[in-house]
Amino acid sequence: MPELRQDPVVGRWVIVASERTRCPTDFADHHNHVPEPRINPFSEGNEGLTPPEIFAVRAPGSKPNERGWKVRVIPNKFPVLRIEGNLDKEGDGMYDRMNGIGAHEVVIETPQHDQQLEEQPLEGVASVVEAYRVRIADLLKDTRFRYVLVFKNFGRDAGAALSHPHSQIIATPVTPKVMKEKLAGAQHYYEQKERNIFADILKQELRDSRRIVYQNAGFVCFCPYASRFPFELCIMPRRQLADFYRIESNEVLQLADILKIVLLKLHRGLNQPQYNYLIHTAPSRYAKKGYWTTLEQDFRWHIEITPRLTQIAGFEVGTGFYVNPVLPEDAALFLKDVEV
Amino acid sequence: MPELRQDPVVGRWVIVASERTRCPTDFADHHNHVPEPRINPFSEGNEGLTPPEIFAVRAPGSKPNERGWKVRVIPNKFPVLRIEGNLDKEGDGMYDRMNGIGAHEVVIETPQHDQQLEEQPLEGVASVVEAYRVRIADLLKDTRFRYVLVFKNFGRDAGAALSHPHSQIIATPVTPKVMKEKLAGAQHYYEQKERNIFADILKQELRDSRRIVYQNAGFVCFCPYASRFPFELCIMPRRQLADFYRIESNEVLQLADILKIVLLKLHRGLNQPQYNYLIHTAPSRYAKKGYWTTLEQDFRWHIEITPRLTQIAGFEVGTGFYVNPVLPEDAALFLKDVEV
Numbered sequence: 246m247p248e249l250r251q252d253p254v255v256g257r258w259v260i261v262a263s264e265r266t267r268c269p270t271d272f273a274d275h276h277n278h279v280p281e282p283r284i285n286p287f288s289e290g291n292e293g294l295t296p297p298e299i300f301a302v303r304a305p306g307s308k309p310n311e312r313g314w315k316v317r318v319i320p321n322k323f324p325v326l327r328i329e330g331n332l333d334k335e336g337d338g339m340y341d342r343m344n345g346i347g348a349h350e351v352v353i354e355t356p357q358h359d360q361q362l363e364e365q366p367l368e369g370v371a372s373v374v375e376a377y378r379v380r381i382a383d384l385l386k387d388t389r390f391r392y393v394l395v396f397k398n399f400g401r402d403a404g405a406a407l408s409h410p411h412s413q414i415i416a417t418p419v420t421p422k423v424m425k426e427k428l429a430g431a432q433h434y435y436e437q438k439e440r441n442i443f444a445d446i447l448k449q450e451l452r453d454s455r456r457i458v459y460q461n462a463g464f465v466c467f468c469p470y471a472s473r474f475p476f477e478l479c480i481m482p483r484r485q486l487a488d489f490y491r492i493e494s495n496e497v498l499q500l501a502d503i504l505k506i507v508l509l510k511l512h513r514g515l516n517q518p519q520y521n522y523l524i525h526t527a528p529s530r531y532a533k534k535g536y537w538t539t540l541e542q543d544f545r546w547h548i549e550i551t552p553r554l555t556q557i558a559g560f561e562v563g564t565g566f567y568v569n570p571v572l573p574e575d576a577a578l579f580l581k582d583v584e585v
Numbered sequence: 586m587p588e589l590r591q592d593p594v595v596g597r598w599v600i601v602a603s604e605r606t607r608c609p610t611d612f613a614d615h616h617n618h619v620p621e622p623r624i625n626p627f628s629e630g631n632e633g634l635t636p637p638e639i640f641a642v643r644a645p646g647s648k649p650n651e652r653g654w655k656v657r658v659i660p661n662k663f664p665v666l667r668i669e670g671n672l673d674k675e676g677d678g679m680y681d682r683m684n685g686i687g688a689h690e691v692v693i694e695t696p697q698h699d700q701q702l703e704e705q706p707l708e709g710v711a712s713v714v715e716a717y718r719v720r721i722a723d724l725l726k727d728t729r730f731r732y733v734l735v736f737k738n739f740g741r742d743a744g745a746a747l748s749h750p751h752s753q754i755i756a757t758p759v760t761p762k763v764m765k766e767k768l769a770g771a772q773h774y775y776e777q778k779e780r781n782i783f784a785d786i787l788k789q790e791l792r793d794s795r796r797i798v799y800q801n802a803g804f805v806c807f808c809p810y811a812s813r814f815p816f817e818l819c820i821m822p823r824r825q826l827a828d829f830y831r832i833e834s835n836e837v838l839q840l841a842d843i844l845k846i847v848l849l850k851l852h853r854g855l856n857q858p859q860y861n862y863l864i865h866t867a868p869s870r871y872a873k874k875g876y877w878t879t880l881e882q883d884f885r886w887h888i889e890i891t892p893r894l895t896q897i898a899g900f901e902v903g904t905g906f907y908v909n910p911v912l913p914e915d916a917a918l919f920l921k922d923v924e925v
Contacts (some may be wrong), residue, residue, distance in 0.1 A: 250810055250811040251811055252811040253770075253774075253782060253811075254766075254767050254770040254774075254782055254783075254786075255763070255766045255767055256770065257811065257813075257905055258811070258906065259811045259812065259908075259909055260906070260908045261811075261909050261912055261913070262908055262909070262910055263910060263911060263912040263915065272815055272816070272855055272858070272894045325908045337810070338789045338792075339786070339789055340789075340810045340811070394900060396900040398898050398899055398900070401896065402896055403896070403899050404896050404897070404899060404901075415900075417906070421904035421906035422904070422905035422906065423595070423904050423905040423906075424904065426594075426905075427594050430594040430596065431594060434593075434594075442593060442594055443594075445679055446593065446594075446679070449678045449679055449680075452678075453678065470590055470592075470593070470677070471590040471591055471592040471593075471598070471599045471601075471680070473597075473599055476612070518612070520899070521898065521899020521900060521902075521903065522899075523903040549903055551903065553899070554612045556741065556742055556743070557744070557902065558738050558743065558861065559736065559861020559862075559863065559891050559893070560734060560736040560744070560755075560861060562861075562897065562902070563736070563763060563861065563863040563889055563891065564734060564761035564762070564863065565597055565762035565763040565766075566597075566599075566600070566734070566757070566761035566763075567597075567599045568599075568600045568602055569599055569600065569601050570602055570603060571603060572601055572603040575603065
């Protein structure tokens, strides 16, 4: 059983998932990359090799766990958190731990092994966005969960273990540290100014315009003012909404458009770099109704895209102090001009 | 001129050091590793190829910037922060920025290219520790600086650009985010319990003993309860002291001993993995005398060592939510048994 442990000084929760691992000495062989499986369990026709699907976008008349799907969501065969059980919390001397209860799902973005997300037609990308939306909405109904993380690791250095295009969803019994900090920062700003900080950021970016990469009717993509990484991107909705899963169908299409275009710009402009993206959405309000009442007005969901063009040095992880060798204004200018 | 920019939501400062960089399109060539220079500027006899030394441990009678040194501290030729100038702070609409004033130094740990820190004799490691101590003490006298970071990146994935054994020192005009969180967590604990949290952690680790890797008269090395990374290590002094630079000469030797031994255990047990270490020491009290009065009793300096055996996935950086595949108790048991 995986477990969650809390750092007593900074309050950060860590998943210790030792069931997934090899024995300690296996780590000595750190030059031995994990090989691709001989049979790709994510390709069409191999549905029987994966756990039964949780959700799929399918051709009319096709049956679950058979051919005919466009997007398929399945439980992760090697989950970092387990869906079954109760959230037993206990002290361990001065430390805190709890059972590793949660959900860990894989979103298979396409049946085609060699078609990256940005290379799909718009409707394909929209189906992936819709799968995210449906799964977040569903997982937040489970009152054991505080947060649902949706993210994509593209490339081995970015954390991907399989090359077939996929993203991941993890539902957690705690709100991750960075989310808490974003929520607290947004709340503090609202208390001081009675304005939404994300609305103010968007307004300043649009007025300044030097960091804008692309925009459409629903969304704006820009390089954040204090980007940690070269060519870091933020996709911000124009409409105030704390919860990603409450986007409407026209916004699903608009988001698919902007996601496809900016990922294509990265792909073509920077020679298909490894990257991660992450949806920052509001946590569950089930457990802390009073605490989160202001979320609707002070927080806005958004997406962070971080290309992995430089090494993440240990001191950056250890201190939270990043060195970015590219001016966000230069990165935006470069990406704006990449034709797609 | 590099600049510091602050994220308006979470308050994190980022160094944007675009002078160091190539043009944006160079990032497209992300498979082209930086080659080693043909002439190694860090080896003995090449002192003239580096900026003049700031500090050195030298054989009696040898002259600065000539042969005869054991450890040599020089300014970084490609600094992320500049030593000259004033700390101009300004708003940029709703954003905050300041001049990239600071110091960036390189500690050349040995004249020998192929001798890693842990392979040096004890006195050699002690000279490196003493160089850290002297430089931190000196840099904290500059009232523009709030913090002095001492860290080592070993291996390219860990952020090292040159293979000659070296570590780095960066003095910053702001206290890095993770340090602030550690200080705040420690202060909160002390307010609640009137006890030092690091003393309590050390006491529990010694009583429990399952996570202890090595100890000597002055220091204890253990795998933290909520380790983020496999085989993560913490070196904690037994004596309460907030500032690393105030260690005494016997502690310099004891620290050299424990550092040498645990790095040798990593080297031999895990096939010389890439790693980072980082000294967490108290910030300057110059600017905020009132705020930091309790530091002496509630904070304790310590060292974090993080081997890079797994990829740091983007979602971990983006959320602060780490997945560690090795139980800290298993990691400690394994390292304790590695003979050195």
